Amino acid sequence: MILKQYQKDIIEDLTRYLEILQKTKNISESFNEFWRLHPRTPLTPFPGEIVEPYKNNVAGVPHVCLKVPTAGGKTFIAANALRPIFSIFPQDHAKTVVWLVPSNSILEQTIRNFSNPEHPYREQLNADFGNRVEVYDKTALLQGAGFNASSVKENLSLCILSFDSLRSRNKDNRNAYKENGNLLSFAESGDEEISLMKVFQHLNPVIVVDESHNAESELSVDMLKQLNPSFILDLTATPRKNSNIISFTSAFELKKESMVKLPVIVYNHQSKDEVVNSALELRARLERAAFDAQNQGGAPIRPIVLFQAEPKTKEDNATFDKIKAMLIEKGIKENEIKIKTADKNELAGLDLMSSDCEVRYIITVNALKEGWDCPYAYILASLADKNSAVDVEQILGRVLRLPYTRKNPNPMLNMSYVLTASNKFLDTVQNVVEGLNRAGFSGKDYRIADTQVI
Template sequence: MELKDYQQRVITDLNDYLTVLENTQLLDVAFKNYWAEKNVPDITPYKNNVANVPHVCIKVPTAGGKTFIAVNAIKTIFECFARTNPKQAQFVVWLVPSLTILEQTVKALANPDHPYRKQLNIDFRHRVAVYQKHDLLMAADFSLDTAQEQLSIVVMSFDSLRAKNKEDRKIYQDNGYLASFLTADNNHQDWLLDGYDASALINVMRRLKPVIVVDESHNAETALSVEMLKNLNPNFILDLTATPKNNSNIISYVDAMQLKKQHMVKLPVIVSNHHDKHKVIEEALILRQQLENIAIQQQSEGGKYIRPIILFQAQAKTADDNTTFEKIKEFLISVNVPAEQVKIKTAQINELKNIDLLSPDCPVRYIITVNALKEGWDCPFAYILASLADKSSPVDVEQILGRVLRMPHVQQHGHDLLNMSYVLTASSRFLDTLQSIIKALNKAGFSDKDYRQALPIVEALVVEKPQQPDFNFEALEQAIDIIDDLDNQKIADWQNITIPVHPELVEGQEHGSTGSPQTVIADNINTAMASVKQLMTQAISQNEQYQEIANHHSDSYLPAELEAKVNKYTLKDIFRDEVLCLKLPQFVMPTPNSGFLSSEMQLVERDWLLKDFKLANLDAEINFEHIDTEMYQVDLEQVGNNDYAPKPFKMDYAVREKFNKYILSLDKSGQIFNLTARLFQLIGNLYPIDDNDAKTYIGRIVAQMSVEQINDCLERDMAYVRKIKQKINALQDAHAYKTFTNWLDVEKITVEPMFSLPSIITPKGKAPDIAKSLYLTEDSINNFEHRIINEIAQLDNIVWWHRNLSKGKGFCINGAFVNHYPDFIVKTQAGRILIIETKGDDRDNSDSTNKLKLGKEWANKAGSQYRYLMIFDNKPIEGAERLQDALTKIGQL
């Protein structure tokens, strides 16, 4: 099971946030800077809910795969924190709002064959243990040693931490089973919760400084819940919810269109309103059987098994009134629905217990409920929500609509009608009903753009011989009277009318998509069946429109509440037509592994050039004599009301000193082994370098260290890590550049026009007004950049200039090194495009040589229309330009 594109973007967002946090060391500044990098400069300030603890939220709609995102996030979080405290236990408290979700989560995480557990085993080398609260209370395979050697996840409900009853209070009581956690660091007890013994489970969890995953976090943001989170002494809190509360610090958003593109949800929701409840039942029965017949035919053609289910939402007279549900069940049976296909799920009745609704052996096709099917109930086969509320009552679908949104098998199905969900109502207050549906969509993380209203138009119906037993609709009028709270209106005469099967729903066509012959039934034979046909016709059309929107939806999604905070500036009209036709060249090659005959060209990625790169036989000499003198971390703990210091990055000096003494007590081989493991962990992922190759190389470096250097490295490990990473990057750059130039020579790599300037830009800031700018306002520039582009713009031969946007948004020169995003793009009257990189003499220009080499290679291959210039003030490197010399040259181009 792999991450979907949008799920991978969420993990990237989390990693980006952690990187900014690690660099800034301030929670409020990090949050602001993180969003500024995404061109949202006026983000709502960070809420410091739990002092010093990073507490962030990921907004993912229902059916978006929150649990799998959380599973993949755990490694990202711990890898970041290990750079400061490599011996910190990897302990996760996974909080859920209900026992149903708890059972599902434990079952998935503990099952070695489940995709969630498989991913954890990959990420943590099969050293994973999953617990429930009672496991920890009994110390079942849980000790200080095991906690420090593995990933430990305890799944708990919110209520279990609130100590409302005797069972829940056990985590606050003395516990001899947990004695192993008291054998060390007894003098280091700042983690104890006042008033409770050190052996209490709450204090054991506090000692381990857990990462907390809060599933459906909108249920956990009361004052009591925030205090509950604080009591766990967490290092990090990750919220996942479709509906974040006001105190959430959201770092990543997923929207409905991304889920639709990845076939995660049955959208749009098709809403059909009727005159009375009888028509709702009639249409629901027909529509469900239509969907099942389509599913049967799709399966016969190689599709996946689907058994569509109706959720009948009843309206009980009182909380304890079960008669309504039983009567609906009796009614369905009276019209020839087999009893085993009908189940009731209410607060008092649970006929779904221990039933696998996805099994081909399961007969269930009808579920009767009110609002009992809430978070945690998961059945992708639920396609139709049929509300049986009184005609004059508001239709309350807020709690249940999300249950019909999940897509079976997470794939697009061969027939459009299997890719949507349906809501059928009978309400004279339909505007209120639509508002309820919108509210329900919002609760599930969607919007009012994700439903479509079906119009009640009757046309001819196409049918064929049924594959299912006929319903006894002749008995419908009598059977409906069993339900005493239904209207006593007359219904259609269903005698001798069969249920249509898999209509093609294309007017004037004699054969369906399967080639099966079709029969036309006239409009006046059956209104309800024609109504279903019309609903299905409209649904197909609406789905096509919705899918088209999804296909063209940008993956760089920003929600409506952030769109207003983004700077947006358009191309100047005088340049629009010309610039929208311009495509800047970039380095391309056939996609690796696509075969010799593949014509698909992709932007060259540096990793492709490192395919054969190995550290095994390369130089491991590093001069550590002039290493940076600063300590990697200082304790940034602040006091006072604005205490924003991030707790995970505070070095535990006691643990560090103890670990260093242990390593120094070993012989030389033991020191090399342990220091190598420590540096390897701190350096982190070096993809595409193999882990064993990297670890062996680091071991060679450590083996050459003197006794003094080993001591120094233990004290200032991150300074040494930076030196080692610089060495490895330099070796990679040399290999990649050699491969790059070789492939250029044999034209395996070529240059093609690829990058188009957008019609609208969303810059982080605003540049001062300078003549001849390409956009109404350009992105911000520093003083030296302002001086250079101002002087260039004053040249007579300049048509326009543009401040190139930063990483991932603007034009880059790709190739052997990290993608190079130059500062400016300039056009001259002669039609030449100039790519300009500026370098202040006072700046760190350690990467300038590689940028210049790549820029010159690009200009040589791009053609005479293009130039690359690197401009310094007065001290250029070889091949670059002084400012005055560059101005003279540009004036002649």
């Protein structure tokens, strides 16, 4: 995988900041100097402006943010960022990365991708660190499975963890803070008590915070301080006020590079049954278009519908089991339907992009609200009560990624679709706009469509 031009610009921004940091040896001054001399957007950080003076969130530690819209390839960008970051440290500085993610779905996906030697993320790390890369999840770290004092000296150690595995007021209840005999190789004296957190503190790791807008509470900042980091890199589409942004990417750049399916076409129907029928018909049309494009030499696409179910709070709610029964009753094969909720994960172990995969319908509530990655997802069909505003913004970003990051000859396959049944349709549209804003886009990136055209 080759960096897009805007991704190259981001890495150049980071590299430029690191060079200034090495010269000034002053975190705040280097941030201000970076923006004052920026070749594309020279700015003077000022309170209340788009770039404010540096915020010393973790004292003495460079802590910067990359602002990239959803579907902009934040993980690949961060993978490319590790080599320039480690280049500013002495040769004997342990190449240890603590990569923090906010949810189990993102955790599983990140571990799977970096552990796969054929995935572009891992290929990038192997190229940058001479194939000396070890990837660890929480279990491997706590068991000392390949994670020891010798391995961290020889390899890039990528430790992928959830925020919650380290974030706790009562640290005694967290395994990362407990004495651990599996990690004795890191003890400097025979009588020293050692824990995973103490190991991290000793290694002075680089921290990557994915979806960093989820990690700005007092508890989260305390977690970052506890890790004794040498550098912190935030990744998000929606930075909070205390972020030190060193690179902005506009939605226009993603559109120009064919990264996203825009505009979002929004349809409103009279009933939940109409939403389901419309979703089935629209998906079938998209699949026929994809099949025709493939016959003309295009890459294979299997359009997927995300059905957003309601929580089990009322008898008449469109819950995930009722939606599945409805789909089967309408003739959909059971093996084409998968459920992903907080308690049920039928997507585990599936490669949705595989030609052998038959999944065309995924039913969720909000389990896919961040970080889930499947460019084949085209339609978000939300089955909330028609008298309520539909909270589609929670998972709207999941249907924005364009397959293979290139436009299709058929315009239908370059757009994404939201189907609802809400009496409060204007509220629904506002939620679509909010979802686009959360993903780093704007309210101009949607269209309201006539339901008769489906």
